[in-house]
Amino acid sequence: MVWFRPAQHVQLKVTGSEKLAVVHVAGELDVASVPAVDREVRQLMTEADAVALDLSRVTFCGVAAVNWLTDLLCRPATAGRVVVERAHSEVVRMLRLRGEPTTLQIARNCRTGVGIPDRRDDIAYLDELLSTALRISGTGKGNAQLYVPERRALVIAAQHGFHRPFLSYFEAVADDDEQTSCGTAAGDRAAVFVEEAATSPIFWRTPSLDVLDEEHVAAVASVPITAPGGRLMGVVSVHAASPRRWSLEQRRALSSLARANQSSPRPRKALV
Structure with a gap:
């Protein structure tokens, strides 16, 4: 509905x-x-x-x-x-x-979503991945969300470039929220690339689209980050100010962030 x-x-x-x-x-x-x-x-x-x-x-x-x-x-x-x-x-x-x-x-x-659990290593790792994702995408806005399993929610733990209305609206996103790119990425355990939010079935006719418009966000990419063993650690998202055709190179590099922690304790610098 x-x-x-x-x-x-x-x-x-x-x-x-x-x-x-x-x-x-x-x-x-x-x-x-x-x-x-x-x-x-x-x-x-x-x-x-x-x-x-x-x-x-x-x-x-x-x-x-x-x-x-x-x-x-x-x-x-x-x-x-x-x-x-x-x-x-x-x-x-x-x-x-x-x-x-x-x-x-x-x-x-x-x-x-009140409060962020004291998981400093996970938060620091997600923050570093966010910096890497911003360099890969060339965008000026992005956020890293920590997954809190007891709440079944993604909570913003690091961000770059956003204003308070956006951060307040998306302070905690349910892990089954299919009307956000981060919730979809978490639920499917797969990267999500939205080339134009205004026409995307994820955001179409939702309050989230209004918030994206106010923040001048037109395209989004969200990547689920998993720890060794498959545990969902969180989601890293980057946001572009205009519609964007995410290149094959960008898709591969951003998607590889999800796998970086499987073989190495730190993000791989070769991605940028």
Whole structure:
């Protein structure tokens, strides 16, 4: 199902089944958008046994949203039938600021991208691979995401050239998110080359495309990085300002980054 906009500054997508409907929310949850989101959720509750909220793309959470979540998850008529599956750090922060037992419990139950695990060697290695990837691609923007298996999420651990809106929106990406190049690369364990984001089936008609447009990103390449034994360490992505036909040499060199750690503890300088 495609994303739709029930109110200004917020977009929704519904997936799942009659047993469990998942509502993906992107954008801002404020006094203007909460009523529209609430209507969609309550309508789904008449059609599905339970509803899960994915708030990992909610980059602003106002007081009205905290009140709505508290009421929705705690009122006897809806309690137990609605859960928050994932949440952006902004949502968790606002729930914690309220400081009530109910909001603190909601915050604890959320799978979130808050904080980066202390895996310094992995982060340093991904950061070095990012520098190598930027030289290979000749682009000015890129990021390295650390894979956190307990959250099933990719978390930005290093970046070059991005502004806060982009970094906030993509702070944590689910490892099964097929509407991002990094999530697709992680899920398929294969490099992904997007020559034009505006026409790519990965980004077409998604909130992610709006964020890429604002950051002046038109093409993306994402490479999954695996450790010896096949463990997913993370994903390195580079971003170009205009549509790009990734050359065969670039594809081979970037794809080889995924295999660099299989035979050597450091990236191979011969790639650049």
